[in-house]
Every structure is written in C-alpha cells, then in structure tokens.
Amino acid sequence: MIIYDLSCDNNHRFEGWFQSADDFESQQERHMVCCPQCDSHIVRRVPSAVAIGSHHSKEAVEESSSTSIGGSTAMMPAGTHVLALYRQLVQAMANNCEDVGKSFAEEARKIHYNEAPERPIRGDASEEECEALQEEGIAILRLSSIKEEDLN
Numbered sequence: 001m002i003i004y005d006l007s008c009d010n011n012h013r014f015e016g017w018f019q020s021a022d023d024f025e026s027q028q029e030r031h032m033v034c035c036p037q038c039d040s041h042i043v044r045r046v047p048s049a050v051a052i053g054s055h056h057s058k059e060a061v062e063e064s065s066s067t068s069i070g071g072s073t074a075m076m077p078a079g080t081h082v083l084a085l086y087r088q089l090v091q092a093m094a095n096n097c098e099d100v101g102k103s104f105a106e107e108a109r110k111i112h113y114n115e116a117p118e119r120p121i122r123g124d125a126s127e128e129e130c131e132a133l134q135e136e137g138i139a140i141l142r143l144s145s146i147k148e149e150d151l152n
Contacts, residue, residue, distance in 0.1 A: 008035035009042040016043075032092065036084040090143060097122040105129035112138045 004016045004024060012035050018024040024045075027033050031041045097120040100107045104123030110116035125133070125140075133140050 005046050005048040006033070006035075006043050007046045008038060008040040010035065010038050010040060012037040012040075013046065032095065034088060036088060039084055039087070093120075093122065093143075096120055099123060105133055108133055108138055108140060109136070112136070 002018050002020060002024070004018065005013065006016050007013050014036055016024065016033060018027065024033070028043065033043045034041045035043060100121045100123040102124050104121065104125045107116065107121055107123070108125075111118055111121070130140060130142060
C-alpha cells in the first residue's frame with residue numbers, strides 16, 4: 001500500500017491510498033481520483049511532510065507548515081468534505097460492484113453459501129430481506145440508493 005500526498009488545482013491537499021504507483025496512474029487516467037473538498041479531477045502528487053522534513057532545516061519546515069493551507073494531510077474532514085468523501089466512496093463502490101438489481105438478497109445468499117462465485121455485488125433489497133440476511137450471518141452494507149446524478 002502506498003500513501004501519496006495529493007493536491008488539486010484549487011490547492012486543496014489530501015491523501016490517497018493506492019496498491020501501487022501503477023494503480024495511482026490507472027485511477028488518475030480513469031478520473032477516479034478526485035479532491036474530497038471540491039471534487040476536482042485535476043490532481044497531482046506533492047511532496048509529503050516527511051520528505052520535506054528530511055531534506056530541509058527545522059525553520060524551513062516550520063515556515064512551510066505555518067503557510068500551507070490545511071497544514072496536515074491527516075486532518076479529519078468536516079461539513080462539505082464529508083459529503084465529498086461519501087460521494088467518492090459510493091462512486092468507487094459502484095464502479096467495482098456488479099449490479100444485481102432486485103435479486104440482491106438471492107444473489108447474496110448464493111455467494112454466502114458458495115453456490116455462486118464470490119464477488120462484490122450491489123442492488124436493491126427490502127427492509128425484511130436485509131434483516132433476514134443479517135439473521136443468517138450474511139454481512140451486508142446498506143447505503144442509500146445510488147443514483148448517477150447524486151454522484152456528480
């Protein structure tokens with residue numbers, strides 16, 4: 001796992017976690033990397049605080065820290081940042097799951113009982129179906145309906 005310090009074209013700083021450098025490049029080419037603050041897809045790698053700290057004097061690092069926007073890349077997001085992160089999470093999940101529609105509960109059972117290949121799925125299930133799946137010990141993650149217009 002590689003953690004990159006990133007910045008968008010609006011100079012919002014944030015972190016990105018990737019399997020490899022190639023994974024970062026691939027996601028960036030597919031516009032999957034976006035700023036959690038403003039949703040910009042124009043993102044670049046920036047030197048990390050660790051790299052800066054190991055190559056500069058203490059005064060230069062302190063000056064850099066006091067003048068940079070956001071300062072730390074480990075800050076907890078708030079307000080609109082949370083919504084942008086949620087949107088990014090839902091988009092990543094939608095891109096990496098098979099949509100099984102109304103047959104979600106049936107397909108989840110098949111996967112759980114090894115009657116279908118294991119894979120990430122998404123779809124629609126009623127409150128009763130979700131409760132039944134949980135009672136059977138089938139782990140599910142319930143999210144609000146994923147609509148394409150809500151992701152942009």
